[in-house]
Amino acid sequence: MRKLIRTVFLVDLLQGLWVTLRNQHPKHIYTEQYPAQRPKVAERFRGAPRLNINPDTGETLCIGCNLCALACPENLIVVGTERDPKTNRKVLTTFTYDTSRCMFCGLCEDACPVDALELTQDFELASYTREGQIWDRQMLEEGPRPTQYRS
Amino acid sequence: MAGSTFLDSSELVLNMGPQHPSTHGVLRVILKLDGEKVIGTECVIGYLHRGVEKIGENRTYVQFAPYVDRMDYVAAVSNGLGYCLAVEKLLSVEAPPRAQVTRVILTELNRIASHLLWLGTHALDIGAITPLFYTLREREEVLKIFEKYCGARLTTHAFRIGGLQYELYDGFEEDVAKFCDMFLPKVDEYEELLTDNRIWVERLKGVGILTAEQCKAYGVTGPVLRAAGVAWDLRKAQPYSGYEQYDFDIPIRQNGDTFDRYIVRMEEMRQSVRIIRQALERIEPGPIMAKVPKVIKPPVGEVYVSIEAPKGELGYFIVSDGSTQPYRVRVRPPSFVNLQALDQMCRGALVADVVAIIGTIDIVLGEVDR
Ligand code: SF4
Ligand code: SF4
Numbered sequence: 001m002r003k004l005i006r007t008v009f010l011v012d013l014l015q016g017l018w019v020t021l022r023n024q025h026p027k028h029i030y031t032e033q034y035p036a037q038r039p040k041v042a043e044r045f046r047g048a049p050r051l052n053i054n055p056d057t058g059e060t061l062c063i064g065c066n067l068c069a070l071a072c073p074e075n076l077i078v079v080g081t082e083r084d085p086k087t088n089r090k091v092l093t094t095f096t097y098d099t100s101r102c103m104f105c106g107l108c109e110d111a112c113p114v115d116a117l118e119l120t121q122d123f124e125l126a127s128y129t130r131e132g133q134i135w136d137r138q139m140l141e142e143g144p145r146p147t148q149y150r151s
Numbered sequence: 152m153a154g155s156t157f158l159d160s161s162e163l164v165l166n167m168g169p170q171h172p173s174t175h176g177v178l179r180v181i182l183k184l185d186g187e188k189v190i191g192t193e194c195v196i197g198y199l200h201r202g203v204e205k206i207g208e209n210r211t212y213v214q215f216a217p218y219v220d221r222m223d224y225v226a227a228v229s230n231g232l233g234y235c236l237a238v239e240k241l242l243s244v245e246a247p248p249r250a251q252v253t254r255v256i257l258t259e260l261n262r263i264a265s266h267l268l269w270l271g272t273h274a275l276d277i278g279a280i281t282p283l284f285y286t287l288r289e290r291e292e293v294l295k296i297f298e299k300y301c302g303a304r305l306t307t308h309a310f311r312i313g314g315l316q317y318e319l320y321d322g323f324e325e326d327v328a329k330f331c332d333m334f335l336p337k338v339d340e341y342e343e344l345l346t347d348n349r350i351w352v353e354r355l356k357g358v359g360i361l362t363a364e365q366c367k368a369y370g371v372t373g374p375v376l377r378a379a380g381v382a383w384d385l386r387k388a389q390p391y392s393g394y395e396q397y398d399f400d401i402p403i404r405q406n407g408d409t410f411d412r413y414i415v416r417m418e419e420m421r422q423s424v425r426i427i428r429q430a431l432e433r434i435e436p437g438p439i440m441a442k443v444p445k446v447i448k449p450p451v452g453e454v455y456v457s458i459e460a461p462k463g464e465l466g467y468f469i470v471s472d473g474s475t476q477p478y479r480v481r482v483r484p485p486s487f488v489n490l491q492a493l494d495q496m497c498r499g500a501l502v503a504d505v506v507a508i509i510g511t512i513d514i515v516l517g518e519v520d521r
Pocket of ligand 2: 061062063064065066067068069079111112113114115116117
């Protein structure tokens, strides 16, 4: 009998419709208007890589130890160094990072003993060419400059 | 056959996929049809093969960890947990208690996220579009917790061999507790939308039946097995990561049809919340990383460790030859094994049911093909 009433009066459908209706309330809007409204990603977000520089002197923090390149499963970091004849210390010359192959696992970041390499909160890595995905030292130090849109 | 026309021919072979939206990725199913009825099916897989097992042989133990996330990308945390447990067993180390509790919380959150995605897409396949929006909305909250904890949302790489890399962020407990409180009423909401809905019931009841015997014969695990009435859950049967200390039930149902699998998964989400709530109370200060050498060089030997991933038994078989790289990594993915039962479940069903049956097995092609 109960089943009959439920069937005749479409209780199951009304129940579902009521749920849908409840969720129409404006406070349930979750869509972000992306390019105009930029999401705030978490502090630990693993995004675009950055090679940190000392803000006071403008020198790179990297000591050219090559540990990040060794830690990377994809072997996509190439660290170029040369020995300074005066101080006999390794100095960084080139640093390339192929973001097209990177899976942002964070192992390189963990391996760096001086926190020079860091995965930052920038997440817009798209580029029109494959070559554009390979970042050199300058790009890594400056970071990407995504276009800012306004609504 | 003399006098037979095209219309008389009773068998029709139809390709479904690999670009079919309801095959959840790139699965090709060859259907042999008699009218609307399915006489037989054959799966063609491998479109997403990336050679993960082979990659494992060329990477060190630490380096291979991010790759396992890419097998079942919907439940990356569970994959990572299985791999870390396997290597830890090889090394005979155990993660410290704080790490274990955190692992349990994150894995259960991941189970919820995985089931939510399953529910949304499964309902979408059947034709109910609304649940997808709601489930993705709640899944987003889980992903936000992952993002805050480890910096990635999908392929998380949250665990390391021996424990955790990241300390819990400030406010982790509150975030998780808030999610639990928010989430339970939402499950009821999904059930309100679906469980009594007569289209849903008509489409699912009695479709794709797999009995307990058949499940065992195929080696099917996970919710599919539990919906057939077998209370087999590795979290209870072979507890790992301290699951024996938690109080939770294994939801089972008897009929083994698509509707029962839906009910089992819904109940599993509630049980996951229950486990998370208990785990939150167990978080205690302490180290998060066990003593693991910098260069991981396990002794010669082999190990098989399996965990209860959202989709079933996920096993890792690792052979070590004493070097820094595994000699062989073999993965037993639940989706791959469960997919074998597709033919059995589809026989005699209608074409439209095939979509429901593929959905109910809950496959992720990244894991099937590896
Ligand atoms: S994030 Fe991972 S894949 Fe990318 S460069 Fe670092 S170690 Fe390599
Ligand atoms: S690990 Fe750090 S310091 Fe060493 S080469 Fe890489 S970025 Fe430079």
